[in-house]
Amino acid sequence: MDLPSKANIVIIGGGVMGASIAYHLSARGNNKILLLEKEQFFGQGATGRCAGGVRYQFSTEINIRLSLKSLTMLERFEDEIGQSIDYRQCGYLILLTDQKDLDAFKHNVQLQHRLGVQTEWLGSEDIRELLPMMNLDDVLAGTYQPKDGLVDPNSVVMGYIKAAKRQGAEVFTGVEVTGIDVQNGRIMSVETSAGKINTPLVVNAAGPWAGLIGRMAGVEIPITPLRRQMLTTTPLPEIPTEFPFVIDFAQSLYFHREGEGLLTGMSNPDEKPGFDQEIDPAWELVHLEAAASRMPLLEEAGIISHWAGLYENTPDAHPIFGATPVEGYYVCAGFSGHGFMHGPVAGKIMGEIILDGHASIVDVSALDLARFEGGRLIREYNVI
Numbered sequence: 001m002d003l004p005s006k007a008n009i010v011i012i013g014g015g016v017m018g019a020s021i022a023y024h025l026s027a028r029g030n031n032k033i034l035l036l037e038k039e040q041f042f043g044q045g046a047t048g049r050c051a052g053g054v055r056y057q058f059s060t061e062i063n064i065r066l067s068l069k070s071l072t073m074l075e076r077f078e079d080e081i082g083q084s085i086d087y088r089q090c091g092y093l094i095l096l097t098d099q100k101d102l103d104a105f106k107h108n109v110q111l112q113h114r115l116g117v118q119t120e121w122l123g124s125e126d127i128r129e130l131l132p133m134m135n136l137d138d139v140l141a142g143t144y145q146p147k148d149g150l151v152d153p154n155s156v157v158m159g160y161i162k163a164a165k166r167q168g169a170e171v172f173t174g175v176e177v178t179g180i181d182v183q184n185g186r187i188m189s190v191e192t193s194a195g196k197i198n199t200p201l202v203v204n205a206a207g208p209w210a211g212l213i214g215r216m217a218g219v220e221i222p223i224t225p226l227r228r229q230m231l232t233t234t235p236l237p238e239i240p241t242e243f244p245f246v247i248d249f250a251q252s253l254y255f256h257r258e259g260e261g262l263l264t265g266m267s268n269p270d271e272k273p274g275f276d277q278e279i280d281p282a283w284e285l286v287h288l289e290a291a292a293s294r295m296p297l298l299e300e301a302g303i304i305s306h307w308a309g310l311y312e313n314t315p316d317a318h319p320i321f322g323a324t325p326v327e328g329y330y331v332c333a334g335f336s337g338h339g340f341m342h343g344p345v346a347g348k349i350m351g352e353i354i355l356d357g358h359a360s361i362v363d364v365s366a367l368d369l370a371r372f373e374g375g376r377l378i379r380e381y382n383v384i
């Protein structure tokens, strides 16, 4: 491998964030940009294990604004990047069973309307008509946004990687960053499994591993890795092609059509932080029981595949963008289990922060690293 010994910018992590940052930086004519990924292929971390859901339905203005820009970029992706990404606008239907969620979601829908996102409020009868194959006895109401949907994560990552290469960025897999040299408060170089790279600028886009990469430079980045798992089923002909992405919010249980069957996942509220990506069989049983009770059809289905991945949670479930106390050290991570959809806009934001000193596409100044010490947390309610 011909790893350069010098670079203007080193990006650590080849998931959706690293790939999008490499594309957006190189699109602005920057040269000597290196993207390093420790695995043998790009997009094998959280990005490659995610559910591929993209949505406007958030509870904070900043997340809705990120979605407004990012989902538009996904709609234009094939024209801009030259890669099809299988964007299916099947809609997200969020089921509400808890009275306290009704008030929160009514407020969220009002906020979404104010920002131009026309999410619909549905009564329980409307939902029963839309989802006759589901057991909805306890459902009080729901929200539906027809433009939410699904996108193929691998196509987005590889689209950005190929486009970044065409623009002159150099990208490497199988290269693990093992250390970062900081002198007098400034980035000097990066140590890797394939040698040292002198550089004045590093972007930490290591997703669930971003806290470890932060510590290499003596920077505390509050990101907790948390295992989440899902499975896909054998074909279920009763599920129509236009079946939406259905979320049972109180149980953090979700379903969407995948091939001719379903993909379903459920978040374990008692999961302990850690880097374990093995399936937890006990939780899978709990999940299957809850899924079959909501969707009795599943009793007839077999499991085709199952896997686990890591959420990258911050204390307020919002990402961290921008500079750190070490000069030349930037972070773009901590998307807290809903970052795939914000990958396009996040790369553009990082390009603007690094090259212009601030982001213009969306004002993310409130999402800086310093907010945790300053106690300026903004909580997201719609975490699944």
Ligand SMILES: Cc1cc2nc3c(=O)[nH]c(=O)nc-3n(C[C@H](O)[C@H](O)[C@H](O)COP(=O)(O)OP(=O)(O)OC[C@H]3O[C@@H](n4cnc5c(N)ncnc54)[C@H](O)[C@@H]3O)c2cc1C
Pocket (backbone or CB within 6 Å): 012, 013, 014, 015, 016, 017, 018, 036, 037, 038, 039, 042, 043, 044, 045, 046, 047, 048, 049, 050, 051, 052, 053, 054, 175, 176, 177, 178, 205, 206, 207, 208, 209, 213, 228, 229, 230, 308, 309, 310, 311, 312, 332, 333, 334, 335, 336, 337, 338, 339, 340, 341, 342
């Ligand atoms: C089960 C599950 C379901 C999800 N569903 C959705 C969804 O439906 N919609 C949505 O928007 N989001 C979803 N997410 C969240 C989404 O996957 C993440 O927010 C997003 O992919 C984060 O991208 P990233 O590039 O920051 O991280 P990653 O994709 O994890 O990329 C980081 C990369 O850094 C590499 N790396 C780490 N350490 C080093 C090192 N020392 N040297 C070199 N490389 C290193 C890793 O190998 C990895 O490839 C889900 C996540 C999970 C786990």
